[in-house]
Amino acid sequence: MDDLQRVLGYVDAADDDGEPAVEVAPEIYEMSFWTPEFCGALVRAAEAVGFTPDPDDPVPGHEVSLATISPALFQRVEIDIGRRVWPRLQEQWPLIEYRGLRDAFVIRYRVGEQESLRLHQDVAQVSATVRLNDDYDGAELAFPRQGYDNGDLPVGRLIAWPSLVTHPHEALPLRSGTKYGLTIWCHIPDDLDQY
């Protein structure tokens, strides 16, 4: 199968071990999500489209949204997260409510280009990241308060955390190679009269 079929059709993307999420550090949950083959195809698609830093982004990175690669892909990922990821997170956080994705983008770290990302928190309900490759050194996604980094996370697996207040995180300096990760931000409910 070629990359085009795989990425645009979302073919052979899901890797589902059927296991519940595992708490790898305080309120950080890991689970299966994508096949390594799909991760590789998505990285090649992101490279074909190109990475552009947004000058208005307060935490600028070299990123490309899945919606820029393909609106249909963005929609499939949004539905897939609602079907496969959210129920596993609700076992841990029963009151969260899925309102779709604020964004999902591939971020790239390259020596001589973007080599780290400063400590920040995300403005979202729940944040997640998927490891897309592992042929690089450094650039671990680190949570200083939780004493956790994703250096040992296998390609295709996802970790999720509460976006604000308790889980500031940073990408440590890259030492060699190119890192790709998928960042996922889930919408905050805005129907405040429900609460």
Ligand SMILES: O=C(O)CCC(=O)C(=O)O
């Ligand atoms: O995966 C990473 O390197 C971190 C990305 C991140 O925290 C973000 O895009 O908000």
Ligand SMILES: [Fe+2]
């Ligand atoms: Fe972040």
